Amino acid sequence: MPVESLPVVNVEALLLTDDNSNNQKTNERVQQTSQQLLDALVEWGFLYISGHCVDINLQNNLEAASREFFNLPLEVKQQINMKLGKHAWRGYFPPGDELTSGIPDSKEGIYFGTELADNHPKVVSETPLHGSNLWPCQYPELKTIVLQYMNAMEQLGHALMRGLAIGLGLDEKYFQNSFGKDPTLLFRIFNYPPSSQKVGWGVGEHTDYGFLTILKTDNNPGLEVLSPTLKWIEVPFIPNTFIINIGDQLEIATNGLLKATPHRVRIQREENRLSWPFFFDPDWDALLRRVDLTHWNNSNEWPSRKPGKRWDGKDLKTMQNQKYGDYLLDKVSRCFPHLFKAVVT
Ligand SMILES: O=C(O)CCC(=O)C(=O)O
Numbered sequence: 249m250p251v252e253s254l255p256v257v258n259v260e261a262l263l264l265t266d267d268n269s270n271n272q273k274t275n276e277r278v279q280q281t282s283q284q285l286l287d288a289l290v291e292w293g294f295l296y297i298s299g300h301c302v303d304i305n306l307q308n309n310l311e312a313a314s315r316e317f318f319n320l321p322l323e324v325k326q327q328i329n330m331k332l333g334k335h336a337w338r339g340y341f342p343p344g345d346e347l348t349s350g351i352p353d354s355k356e357g358i359y360f361g362t363e364l365a366d367n368h369p370k371v372v373s374e375t376p377l378h379g380s381n382l383w384p385c386q387y388p389e390l391k392t393i394v395l396q397y398m399n400a401m402e403q404l405g406h407a408l409m410r411g412l413a414i415g416l417g418l419d420e421k422y423f424q425n426s427f428g429k430d431p432t433l434l435f436r437i438f439n440y441p442p443s444s445q446k447v448g449w450g451v452g453e454h455t456d457y458g459f460l461t462i463l464k465t466d467n468n469p470g471l472e473v474l475s476p477t478l479k480w481i482e483v484p485f486i487p488n489t490f491i492i493n494i495g496d497q498l499e500i501a502t503n504g505l506l507k508a509t510p511h512r513v514r515i516q517r518e519e520n521r522l523s524w525p526f527f528f529d530p531d532w533d534a535l536l537r538r539v540d541l542t543h544w545n546n547s548n549e550w551p552s553r554k555p556g557k558r559w560d561g562k563d564l565k566t567m568q569n570q571k572y573g574d575y576l577l578d579k580v581s582r583c584f585p586h587l588f589k590a591v592v593t
């Protein structure tokens with residue numbers, strides 16, 4: 249039997265400017281690309297994308313600046329510890345501080361989100377996960393690079409959601425119009441240190457929470473994904489591609505047509521591994537509800553990726569009309585229980 253591997257879709261057609269959108273050939277390419285994207289997401293919930301138009305120099309600068317940050321002495325990194333970001337949930341966390349399913353991950357990392365001014369209504373009302381970012385004063389360039397990169401990811405996220413809507417036979421602005429024009433954006437930079445342990449997880453098995461994750465990794469392997477035949481497969485590095493995967497909210501919205509695929513990260517023995525997940529999620533206040541896909545003949549059976557209980561024991565079928573922000577907060581509180589208690593309750 250051939251080894252299963254993630255599909256690769258070239259999404260360039262979804263990133264063409266509006267000037268070209270009346271052209272019939274362009275429209276055909278957009279349709280074709282949207283269909284390929286949808287097929288990959290239905291079958292795998294995971295894929296690589298090429299043709300994403302994200303500047304390679306920006307990506308290289310991000311990688312170099314991230315390495316420089318993690319090479320700083322711990323006490324310098326701790327100057328922007330997440331505790332200082334309070335309820336905005338921004339800043340640095342050292343190895344072992346983040347839990348997946350109650351077990352400490354081996355990684356360290358930095359959390360970023362949309363940069364909001366102090367007078368933004370959600371900052372004034374102290375809404376969790378809203379605020380300004382914490383930036384290391386040793387590396388002012390990190391701020392410029394991260395904000396540029398997040399901006400590029402946001403554009404890409406909108407383009408992919410547009411492609412997905414077209415693939416599903418919906419209005420191309422469907423997701424923007426139904427789940428908010430102001431997506432919840434979370435960006436993380438992770439460093440997985442090498443470990444002498446034989447078996448161990450940089451991140452335990454989980455699914456992501458929102459709509460789409462756009463993941464950049466360095467050239468060290470480690471990510472593993474549950475395949476359509478329920479085998480854990482490695483996801484090798486392919487230069488200048490991003491890895492895209494579905495989060496719980498798209499599974500809920502599509503009544504299980506798209507599945508949030510379980511994945512995990514294996515720790516490496518020799519080298520540290522860096523990754524840059526960007527989460528493109530519904531508006532904080534958006535209500536979770538199903539998209540009308542009756543034209544798809546989508547049964548009510550909700551086929552699941554894996555028999556038995558989900559990794560977090562949740563039943564996504566029952567999650568309707570909850571605010572996305574509440575769902576996310578519940579998840580975050582389990583990842584950082586001590587911090588959560590200290591700043592939110
Ligand atoms: O580091 C990776 O490759 C993946 C991380 C991940 O799955 C996550 O942050 O949700």
Ligand SMILES: [Fe+2]
Pocket residue numbers: 454455456461511
């Ligand atoms: Fe993940």
